[in-house]
Amino acid sequence: MHDPLDELENFSTPGLTMNPLPASEVRRRGTRMRRRNHALAAIGGVAAVAIIATPLAMAASSNRTDTTPPVTTQSPSPSVTWVQEIPADFPLAEGLPTPVRTDASYESQVTDICGGWAPPESSDVRQAVFTESEGGSSHALALYPTEGEAALALTSLGAQTQACAIQTEGKQRWVDVSPSDDGDQSLVYVNHYSDAGDIDVVQLVRVGNAILQAQAWSNGVPPEQTTALVEERSAPVIDAMCVFSADPC
Amino acid sequence: MDEREFDDFYAASFQRITGQVYAMIGNRDEAQECVQEAFVRAWAHRRKLERAEHPEAWVRTTAYRLAVSRWRRTVRGRRPVDRAVGPAYESAAPSEAHVALVAALRQLPEAQRQALVLHHIADLPVHDVAREVGVPEGTIKARLSRGRAALAALLADEEGLSHA
Numbered sequence: 001m002h003d004p005l006d007e008l009e010n011f012s013t014p015g016l017t018m019n020p021l022p023a024s025e026v027r028r029r030g031t032r033m034r035r036r037n038h039a040l041a042a043i044g045g046v047a048a049v050a051i052i053a054t055p056l057a058m059a060a061s062s063n064r065t066d067t068t069p070p071v072t073t074q075s076p077s078p079s080v081t082w083v084q085e086i087p088a089d090f091p092l093a094e095g096l097p098t099p100v101r102t103d104a105s106y107e108s109q110v111t112d113i114c115g116g117w118a119p120p121e122s123s124d125v126r127q128a129v130f131t132e133s134e135g136g137s138s139h140a141l142a143l144y145p146t147e148g149e150a151a152l153a154l155t156s157l158g159a160q161t162q163a164c165a166i167q168t169e170g171k172q173r174w175v176d177v178s179p180s181d182d183g184d185q186s187l188v189y190v191n192h193y194s195d196a197g198d199i200d201v202v203q204l205v206r207v208g209n210a211i212l213q214a215q216a217w218s219n220g221v222p223p224e225q226t227t228a229l230v231e232e233r234s235a236p237v238i239d240a241m242c243v244f245s246a247d248p249c
Numbered sequence: 250m251d252e253r254e255f256d257d258f259y260a261a262s263f264q265r266i267t268g269q270v271y272a273m274i275g276n277r278d279e280a281q282e283c284v285q286e287a288f289v290r291a292w293a294h295r296r297k298l299e300r301a302e303h304p305e306a307w308v309r310t311t312a313y314r315l316a317v318s319r320w321r322r323t324v325r326g327r328r329p330v331d332r333a334v335g336p337a338y339e340s341a342a343p344s345e346a347h348v349a350l351v352a353a354l355r356q357l358p359e360a361q362r363q364a365l366v367l368h369h370i371a372d373l374p375v376h377d378v379a380r381e382v383g384v385p386e387g388t389i390k391a392r393l394s395r396g397r398a399a400l401a402a403l404l405a406d407e408e409g410l411s412h413a
Contacts, residue, residue: 005397008369011272011350020263020285023256030292178383181300222360224382228314 080246082146082209085124091240092139093128095233102128109138110215111193111200113175114164117157117213120144137216137230139237144209147246151185154206158187165189178227182238183207184245188231190223201226203234210244212237250295250304258304259288266309272366274316275355287312306381309371313363353403361396364389 093100106125110116119125119142127140144150161177168174173193180188183205191200203214214234218226242249271280287308291298301307354362367378379386
């Protein structure tokens, strides 16, 4: 009988005559991918600037004296103006399978065992939802007045989720927190919420004053696989979120 | 990471990572395509790659996630045209033992197969496997133990059948 360890440790790829693309071609494709992502984000950025600049210019020219808050909010650093409206063409549904339903409001798609994220009141929010018979996936994006407020919200949620994960260890319904280093700040956790093996994977990523919630639920699929799927689907959205950073792309 | 460093990294690790991803997913062509695409992404996100403690692990994880994602699209019958496919290559017929091993690996639960490949083929210590997969070391030890036992049983069955 073969020793499986010997078999594994001597694993080779017979007949795998590698003929990969030249490194220069790989770099060329990588550069093209990067430019495409930036161009997509830049289009969103231009739209955002137009959306913000127009009412400000109108307000200035009319010398208005009312107390309506401005569209933009200054952070403690006077040089940073945080975008307060999601560009109309922001690619929130990018990465999700079709058909996707998009709304300018938020409805939680997550079965959160420990209480989860919700967008702040009166913030600009958008949600894209894909549903299938054996699972579903969604992206939700919300803008906070400042980067500091977004960071605080995600830090608080991270602490709350970590504490909850410890409290639910060994229970029938439990939460696992996974390592994550996307965007400026991120959090990934898995809700195991049914005896039938239903899970809800939640990824929260902050870039500047924006927070993206990417989510997927599945049944009978290993959590690592569902987590990988959520991260794969959210990657192009996270790339495009650079329009919300302190140094926009 | 400048161009020369990337090219050296690519040349040194492409075949190794492809072999590991192949062992994880059981399909050589798919493994090569996913690793190729992962290197394209590595160059596109090279600043992120520079911050990664283990660039090879970053590429392997990305390739594996791509493979999982493509598999799901294939299952749904809506897989798009591959974006990063190298020229066709010839492959010699693998040995019987090799085919049996790949077939046995494919029958294992995905988590056990991933742990076995990273530990025994990629030669990563348990600690590094745990970090790459994102679970505690104890979980990896359990997966390795169960995976080895299952693999031994599967290969024994295979041997029994071939001698019957």
